[in-house]
Amino acid sequence: MSSLGYLDTLLQTLDASVRQPIKDALRYVMRENALGGAAKAENFAWYKLTGTTHATANTEFAIVHGMDHAPSKLIPVLPLDSTSSQLVPLAVTRVSDATRIYLKSSSTGVSFLCYVE
DSSP states (O other): OOOHHHHHHHHTTSOHHHHHHHHHHHHHHHHHOOOOSSSBOSSSSOEEEEEEOOSSTTOOEEEEOOOSSOOOOEEEEOOSSOTTOOOOOOEEEEOOOSSEEEEEOSSOSOEEEEEEO
């Protein structure tokens, strides 16, 4: 996210009557960004996916992402509400397409949570 100080500097060129409402709105947006719990992140262009690594190490598996285009990034998430949560080593085996992402892992049969964009 942007620095609040930098945004304040940019806004100084605006008339005072519009500067404060814009500043307040930007501060709110920056403070309230959240992933949330739904399939689509609340304030980001991220979509939540869950998956389980293949039962055989370093074997490709695919996950249907449900987006209307091929995602370009995967962001792993470590949920802190469970003692069984773990980050799983993942590697891309094929470029994602409009339907699936393609991964492999040295970990076997492990569930994981991630977001794609």
